[in-house]
Amino acid sequence: MQRVPPPKSPIAPALIAWQAHAGRHHLPWQETRTAYRVWVSEIMLQQTQVATVTPYYQRFMARFPDVRALADASLDEVLHLWSGLGYYARARNLHRAAIRIRDEFAGEFPQEFAHVESLPGIGRSTAGAILALSHGARFPILDGNVRRVLSRYFGVATPANERATLERLWQLAEICTPQVELAAYTQAIMDLGATVCVRRAPRCDECPLSQRCVARQTQRQHALPASRKAPVRPTRHAVMLVALNAEGNVLLERRPDSGIWGGLWSLPQFDTDDAARSYISQLRPSSQREPRVLGHVEHVFTHFTLVMHPILVRCAGEAAVMEEGSTLWYNLSQPARVGLPAPIRSLLQRVAEES
């Protein structure tokens, strides 16, 4: 029986040729493409631009050059190196996955798709990208950039958040994934989405897919992918306590593992002023100086805006630590290597400068 050759990708040859001269070739994770290095870069690049990721990636790799180094490190140190990059669940999952790789796969990054996809924080697209980029294995990918390219090229106009749309896009991703040159193709479609087929003002004149792109032919680049209605982002308020003792240490609490800033160290947080003031009474506040309200700080999360109202309290001498292990006195002039959310770090810098 004659074997039917697999269908040719409608976009791969043009994309691969374009990537060779116009794609990105000198990103730090492209130097040595081990699965570990690709994995860390893919996780860091989720929701985050290359320019932001690059210094974080370099510091992370210098400290954790392989899976074992990452698995053997404390979560605090991992979160410390992640501080400021946001979406901290990514760092916690990286650490958990590294421990599993060390313990279940003898420290070698797995090569089977099912094993890779089973690791914490790795979904179908990321698993495909890791195996395609590091081993040239044939798996489609569908990250945000690729969704945009495929939606426009094929004119997929149904709402982006519907299950049927996603299934259709995965089918198209499968059709477009070539049989050969998988690493080059995967890099090419990611690069096109990141640098040419960008969300606002796509540069269609420079695009290797422009001749057959439905969005371009119908002038619907801006309408695709069809956006879902953005929900109204609510605002929440929190009182943050900056308890400063005579040695220049600030009291921090470790946040629960789930929820915002999970596992990071932050200021004691309260829903109301009264709750904060009742806590203050346990801290031996200085009788000389009244608690002082500092300027508020806003931080925008994906689903809400947090308005923080800090209160500075000076403590007389060594105030008691409430629960060993979940609180620490953080020295402002010699900070411990622990993970702090970026707005809390900035607030503490401000306090250090003023005190």
Ligand code: SF4
């Ligand atoms: S022609 Fe324009 S809209 Fe179409 S894939 Fe290229 S950059 Fe995107």
